[in-house]
Amino acid sequence: MWPFSSSSRLTVDPTEGDPTARALGQALARHDWTAADAVLRSIPDADDRAYLLDRASAVPDLWPALGSWVAAAPGDPLPLTVRGAYAIGWAWEARTAARAKYVSKERFQEFFRRLRLAEDDLDAAIALDPDDVTARSFLVLSARGRQVPKDEAAARFEAVVSRYPHHRFAHEHRLQYLCHKWFGSDEEMFAFARTASAAAPAGNLLGALIPDAHVERSMEASAGDYWASPAVADELRAAAARSVFHASFTRRPGWVWAMNLFAYAFSMTGDRQAAAACFDALGDRVTEYPWTYDTVLARPEKAYAKHRQRATSAG
Incomplete structure (x- = not known):
């Protein structure tokens, strides 16, 4: 049996104990774009990259600094994907995890503004590399926040799975879109999951x-x-x-x-x-x-x- 820690010592580790996620988070936190680039390019799997970028969203106050990486690498979709993915987490930070009825108008306005910034970057990354599955997978996540119509949300998901059929990250967030509390129903959610x-x-x-x-x-x-x-x-x-x-x-x-x-x-x-x-x-x-x-x-x-x-x- 695992030597468990006591409840008082348990913490939620944003990297989930993953050494690569930890290395990426540390590189981003010190604005070492060369090191961050090396970590991400060492991971060819698009689903694994999505996981790493999702974990990196916990790095605080990163949005303004990422602009220097994007500016230093014109024509490179990777920094745009990183900044776009990060901006989705940054947007949810503004909204908070509260139910919609408890979120102020001002918070919603900032939430949508940040999501637009995120999607601008992700769209730009895809324009540079149309087969970029990682950027496309984050558009599946942002579909929920942007409240896009069902046909658009389905098209975003299909654009991922047509290139990577069992993409975990895209499936996870497609299921959330299909939840009753968002834009679907119990029947749609279970049919999709099964x-x-x-x-x-x-x-x-x-x-x-x-x-x-x-x-x-x-x-x-x-x-x-x-x-x-x-x-x-x-x-x-x-x-x-x-x-x-x-x-x-x-x-x-x-x-x-x-x-x-x-x-x-x-x-x-x-x-x-x-x-x-x-x-x-x-x-x-x-x-x-x-x-x-x-x-x-x-x-x-x-x-x-x-x-x-x-x-x-x-x-």
């Missing part, structure tokens, strides 16, 4: 779309004792068997996101053995989502520690 996870190779991270969809559904006010359903438990076990519990599963970038989703979902269904296996793999790698959905302990570290203790305790 189709995508079934089409993915065994051991693929897209299996985590299943617990992701169940987590979102469980937060509906009419859900009741949602997690007590045997059908939910059965679907979760089947999804895990084909993804994070499969012999082909590897700890590639994004695995911490997937394993946290399964850990939370198994804990909520009361499947202590499956939850314990997830916690054992994770150790202290706690993510904010979905643990902030624990309405009793909104702090993700405390919620994670509570659920882990319940799953791994004897008896």
